[in-house]
Amino acid sequence: MQVRPDGTAAAPARPGGSLLKRANPLSKLASALLLTLAVLVTVDWVSSTVVLAAELALLPLLHIRIATLIRRTWPLLVAALIGAWGTALLAEKTGTVLLETGPLVFTSGSVAAGIAIGLRGLAIALPGIYLLTTTDPTDLADALAQKLKLPHRFVLGALAAMRLVGLLVEEWRTLGLARHARGAGPDTGAAARLKGFGGQSVALLVQAIRRATRLAVAMEARGFGAAERTWARSSTFSGVDAAVFGAGLAVSAGAVAAAVAAGTFNFILT
Amino acid sequence: MVDIVVASVLAVAVGVIFWAWSLGYAGVSALTAAFPPLAGLYTGGWLIAGVLGALIIRKPGAAIYCEMLAAAVSGVLGTQFGLSVLLSGFIQGLGAELVFLIFLYRRFTLPVALLAGLGSGVFLGLSENILYNLEWAAQWQLLYVILTAVSGAVIAGGLSWLAVRALARTGALAPFASGQTGKA
Amino acid sequence: MLFGRKAGRSRAALRSPAPSGSPAPSGSRARPAAVTARGWGWRHGGRSASAVSGLDLTISPGERVLLLGASGAGKSTVLHALAGVLGPDTGGVEHGTLAVDGAHPSDPASRGRTGLVLQDPDSQTVLSRVGDEVAFGAENLAVPAGEIWPRVRAALADVGLEVPLESSTAALSGGQKQRLALASVMAMEPGLLLLDEPTANLDPAGVVEIRDAVGRVLDRTGATLIVVEHRVQVWAELVDRVVVLAAGGGVLADGPPGQVLGDPGHRETLAAAGIWLPGTAPEIPEDSGASWHPGRGDGSLLLSARGLAVSRTNTGPPVLTGADLSLAAGTAVGITGPNGAGKSTLALTLGGLLRPHTGTLEAAAELAGAARREPFRWKSGELVERIGTVFQEPEHQFLTATVLDELAFGPRRVGRETDGKTLDRVHELAQRLRLDHLLQANPFTLSGGEKRRLSVATMLATAPRILLLDEPTFGQDARTWAELVALLRGQLAQGQCVVSVTHDAEFVQALASRTLRVADGAVTELPSTPAAAVQVNP
Numbered sequence: 007m008q009v010r011p012d013g014t015a016a017a018p019a020r021p022g023g024s025l026l027k028r029a030n031p032l033s034k035l036a037s038a039l040l041l042t043l044a045v046l047v048t049v050d051w052v053s054s055t056v057v058l059a060a061e062l063a064l065l066p067l068l069h070i071r072i073a074t075l076i077r078r079t080w081p082l083l084v085a086a087l088i089g090a091w092g093t094a095l096l097a098e099k100t101g102t103v104l105l106e107t108g109p110l111v112f113t114s115g116s117v118a119a120g121i122a123i124g125l126r127g128l129a130i131a132l133p134g135i136y137l138l139t140t141t142d143p144t145d146l147a148d149a150l151a152q153k154l155k156l157p158h159r160f161v162l163g164a165l166a167a168m169r170l171v172g173l174l175v176e177e178w179r180t181l182g183l184a185r186h187a188r189g190a191g192p193d194t195g196a197a198a199r200l201k202g203f204g205g206q207s208v209a210l211l212v213q214a215i216r217r218a219t220r221l222a223v224a225m226e227a228r229g230f231g232a233a234e235r236t237w238a239r240s241s242t243f244s245g246v247d248a249a250v251f252g253a254g255l256a257v258s259a260g261a262v263a264a265a266v267a268a269g270t271f272n273f274i275l276t
Numbered sequence: 277m278v279d280i281v282v283a284s285v286l287a288v289a290v291g292v293i294f295w296a297w298s299l300g301y302a303g304v305s306a307l308t309a310a311f312p313p314l315a316g317l318y319t320g321g322w323l324i325a326g327v328l329g330a331l332i333i334r335k336p337g338a339a340i341y342c343e344m345l346a347a348a349v350s351g352v353l354g355t356q357f358g359l360s361v362l363l364s365g366f367i368q369g370l371g372a373e374l375v376f377l378i379f380l381y382r383r384f385t386l387p388v389a390l391l392a393g394l395g396s397g398v399f400l401g402l403s404e405n406i407l408y409n410l411e412w413a414a415q416w417q418l419l420y421v422i423l424t425a426v427s428g429a430v431i432a433g434g435l436s437w438l439a440v441r442a443l444a445r446t447g448a449l450a451p452f453a454s455g456q457t458g459k460a
Numbered sequence: 461m462l463f464g465r466k467a468g469r470s471r472a473a474l475r476s477p478a479p480s481g482s483p484a485p486s487g488s489r490a491r492p493a494a495v496t497a498r499g500w501g502w503r504h505g506g507r508s509a510s511a512v513s514g515l516d517l518t519i520s521p522g523e524r525v526l527l528l529g530a531s532g533a534g535k536s537t538v539l540h541a542l543a544g545v546l547g548p549d550t551g552g553v554e555h556g557t558l559a560v561d562g563a564h565p566s567d568p569a570s571r572g573r574t575g576l577v578l579q580d581p582d583s584q585t586v587l588s589r590v591g592d593e594v595a596f597g598a599e600n601l602a603v604p605a606g607e608i609w610p611r612v613r614a615a616l617a618d619v620g621l622e623v624p625l626e627s628s629t630a631a632l633s634g635g636q637k638q639r640l641a642l643a644s645v646m647a648m649e650p651g652l653l654l655l656d657e658p659t660a661n662l663d664p665a666g667v668v669e670i671r672d673a674v675g676r677v678l679d680r681t682g683a684t685l686i687v688v689e690h691r692v693q694v695w696a697e698l699v700d701r702v703v704v705l706a707a708g709g710g711v712l713a714d715g716p717p718g719q720v721l722g723d724p725g726h727r728e729t730l731a732a733a734g735i736w737l738p739g740t741a742p743e744i745p746e747d748s749g750a751s752w753h754p755g756r757g758d759g760s761l762l763l764s765a766r767g768l769a770v771s772r773t774n775t776g777p778p779v780l781t782g783a784d785l786s787l788a789a790g791t792a793v794g795i796t797g798p799n800g801a802g803k804s805t806l807a808l809t810l811g812g813l814l815r816p817h818t819g820t821l822e823a824a825a826e827l828a829g830a831a832r833r834e835p836f837r838w839k840s841g842e843l844v845e846r847i848g849t850v851f852q853e854p855e856h857q858f859l860t861a862t863v864l865d866e867l868a869f870g871p872r873r874v875g876r877e878t879d880g881k882t883l884d885r886v887h888e889l890a891q892r893l894r895l896d897h898l899l900q901a902n903p904f905t906l907s908g909g910e911k912r913r914l915s916v917a918t919m920l921a922t923a924p925r926i927l928l929l930d931e932p933t934f935g936q937d938a939r940t941w942a943e944l945v946a947l948l949r950g951q952l953a954q955g956q957c958v959v960s961v962t963h964d965a966e967f968v969q970a971l972a973s974r975t976l977r978v979a980d981g982a983v984t985e986l987p988s989t990p991a992a993a994v995q996v997n998p
């Protein structure tokens with residue numbers, strides 16, 4: 007326990023760790039949003055490559071093992087590949103024909119567009135992963151309510167619900183077993199299984215609503231819902247946050263600038 | 277107060293159901309990879325939270341709030357869309373919200389639910405075209421919007437309405453407006 | 461701590477931590493609260509009968525009250541009302557007046573005056589870190605930030621929960637969660653502490669720990685206490701007053717524990733109302749069917765496990781290994797052991813719901829019939845007529861919208877719905893378990909004890925060869941407990957096998973069960989109680 011000179015005990019220290027873990031969630035969020043925005047507004051390989059390169063360069067900051075990273079990101083790689091393939095397949099067939107088999111036609115133009123979309127997909131996905139692996143939802147909620155002044159009832163309601171993600175996943179399994187035990191489990195056949203899935207879904211929603219009403223009672227019993235409340239842990243900004251935000255700003259501005267300079271900038275609303 | 281917590285938990289539960297659903301249907305991705313616009317048929321699943329939340333809570337903003345939170349859940353459970361899910365969640369929720377607004381939050385019948393799902397689906401299709409499918413040829417983009425609209429109406433609108441009816445029958449909705457008027 | 465009490469009225473005054481006249485310690489605790497009810501009543505939305513009616517009660521500051529009453533008598537309703545969470549938006553109707561320190565509990569002035577610990581600790585955890593969870597209430601009451609952490613630490617120390625503030629609330633054991641719930645409420649420094657069956661589902665050691673933690677907290681804060689619990693024994697020492705709610709409304713008895721529970725004049729009334737009286741065994745009615753007597757049960761083998769290891773998930777590590785056991789017709793088996801030892805996991809595996817981690821679980825031909833030998837491979841329809849598992853959490857198994865449908869579901873599923881006897885059986889069960897006035901009610905709106913009885917009754921109605929019951933007696937009053945025992949004896953007499961996971965030693969004895977103890981990852985058989993010794997201990 008830390009005791010201040012005036013005798014009051016301080017809030018428990020947040021675990022130190024990587025730079026990104028120490029930053030305020032809001033600065034990370036803002037930075038990630040900027041990066042996302044920079045790649046969202048244009049579809050071109052230059053801006054995506056710049057952002058992606060910067061993101062990969064920041065990887066060591068995550069303090070995450072390569073194996074873990076691959077396990078978390080392989081679905082993103084697959085999705086990026088599928089996105090690239092889809093666009094190459096469906097884009098305007100400009101440029102020279104590279105491949106033509108039956109209905110499938112790939113031209114240099116469509117393949118380039120596909121590559122740009124694939125790179126862009128990765129560049130969009132990574133900031134989410136960064137934010138997720140380095141941010142505690144509670145800290146994010148603290149920051150949203152205290153710094154952004156979002157209404158605390160919604161922020162805390164959402165936070166309490168997010169805690170239930172794992173519990174409800176667990177509950178889904180348990181409900182399956184419980185229904186099976188009563189003879190309402192899935193029998194064979196696609197139609198029966200679909201019906202079973204529907205029944206189990208409704209049961210989960212019922213449980214969710216029950217849980218929610220009980221949770222609301224518990225929260226209300228603990229004084230939740232008043233207009234005024236204090237925060238035991240104050241959300242603060244520090245130099246780290248300036249750096250995080252600055253880096254995000256610099257990379258996104260740089261990416262757009264590079265695309266404009268290279269003449270590839272391709273605004274999505276035109 | 278109860279409404280906020282219930283709306284939040286509902287959104288989370290829908291996220292979980294959708295996750296359970298997608299576990300068993302990896303084959304769908306293979307199919308849609310062959311012809312991407314088909315993915316539009318599947319997207320209605322993402323839109324359930326907004327329509328369902330509004331049908332149950334019956335308050336302004338419920339659709340947008342639930343849809344955004346469900347989007348955040350899908351972010352937590354892993355998605356390839358990164359932070360842009362929040363933007364998408366907002367846009368999709370807005371599509372449903374506008375329909376309920378047109379009916380002044382007074383009517384929650386099957387046609388309204390279908391329309392809300394449709395609205396949500398159209399907003400989803402249009403926004404995805406702008407955000408991700410930008411390079412597709414125009415006819416494919418149009419096809420995509422049509423498919424997402426159908427999917428939104430049928431899956432998000434129809435299924436949500438059925439779910440609310442089933443929930444009302446279990447009595448779970450008793451504390452809410454949707455449970456007190458009996459049939460939604 | 462100074463508050464007007466008639467001398468000698470209660471022992472609480474003597475236990476006050478600070479000698480009279482000494483200055484209050486810094487960050488002094490809130491004053492203890494007074495409770496008054498005048499002709500108070502509450503009818504829940506959707507019900508025609510009132511849950512509570514005609515309640516007249518005065519509780520002075522600092523008193524410690526044990527609130528008793530039959531299951532369904534309205535105890536939880538009273539606690540919820542006092543905590544101000546019986547919202548009018550649920551469609552309920554209130555009569556009379558109820559006040560905490562002169563203000564209605566849902567009045568803003570009462571905010572934070574009461575602290576309610578719900579029966580199920582899992583559903584009241586709000587946040588994901590222990591420290592934040594305890595701080596939550598104080599934050600909502602707008603306590604200055606600087607005062608919150610000292611309060612949090614003090615509350616955690618009071619309840620004896622010594623884990624880092626950063627640890628996850630999801631990773632706590634049942635007993636720890638119960639302590640956490642208590643600490644979260646204590647950090648609000650309420651003047652009135654309301655505990656609804658705070659030790660349900662805890663192992664005997666955990667029960668004592670929680671009781672002691674509550675004692676410590678009260679000694680330090682002097683708060684008024686109202687605790688609801690069916691088993692009087694545990695709390696009799698700690699409280700200085702017992703109030704018994706009458707099921708039909710009003711108060712049946714009120715006074716110091718020794719007087720209420722010890723007075724021979726009261727005994728009959730109280731026993732009839734289902735109150736557990738220390739020193740007397742509930743009278744177990746004869747079952748209408750074949751007569752049961754202890755020591756039966758050399759019936760044929762139904763299910764056997766060899767070298768069984770069980771785990772919750774297909775990939776997870778086993779929670780216990782090397783279990784060898786066999787279940788025979790007409791026998792009762794009790795599974796006991798500390799919280800988290802793996803009892804429920806074992807039961808789910810025996811019930812054919814979870815895949816055995818390693819080892820074999822095989823049904824004898826008599827049980828399996830035309831189906832395969834491994835229960836895990838049975839289809840839903842095959843399973844229900846062979847093994848019936850009642851889950852620890854009743855709500856997981858409710859499938860229909862009314863109590864009546866719920867009871868009839870099982871018999872219908874196994875194709876006995878045309879049989880007129882089925883309906884008779886359903887009504888008999890409902891009547892004996894005192895659910896008959898609730899047949900049209902929604903299962904989810906029942907009281908805690910009623911839900912438990914209903915979920916056990918659904919399996920009794922289905923009557924599979926093996927019954928696996930996870931904590932079948934929690935939340936029961938003495939009468940419904942005795943009826944459950946009688947019904948299960950009836951099943952045993954008919955050659956069914958009854959396996960119960962339970963912390964209730966009296967129940968194990970009443971069924972003359974073989975006892976298996978699950979602890980430290982292994983299952984051991986305890987020496988069996990000689991048939992002659994089978995009686996209910998005081």
Ligand SMILES: Nc1ncnc2c1ncn2[C@@H]1O[C@H](COP(=O)(O)OP(=O)(O)OP(=O)(O)O)[C@@H](O)[C@H]1O
Nearest residue numbers: 504511531532533534535536537905906907908909
């Ligand atoms: N939300 C609800 N809606 C409708 N009826 C309810 C609700 N909660 C409780 N009841 C009914 O009110 C009566 C009293 O319930 P309460 O939970 O107060 O009983 P209890 O004394 O706490 O019982 P137990 O010992 O079984 O927990 C019961 O008949 C119950 O079915």
Ligand SMILES: Nc1ncnc2c1ncn2[C@@H]1O[C@H](COP(=O)(O)OP(=O)(O)OP(=O)(O)O)[C@@H](O)[C@H]1O
Nearest residue numbers: 176634661772779798799800801802803804805806
């Ligand atoms: N749904 C679950 N998923 C994963 N692990 C679980 C789950 N439920 C319990 N466990 C873990 O499995 C172990 C055994 O749990 P189990 O519920 O079988 O214990 P128990 O003996 O029934 O305890 P109790 O007396 O508290 O009911 C515990 O360590 C527990 O933390």
Ligand SMILES: [Mg+2]
Nearest residue numbers: 535536907908
């Ligand atoms: Mg109760």
Ligand SMILES: [Mg+2]
Nearest residue numbers: 803804805852
């Ligand atoms: Mg258990």
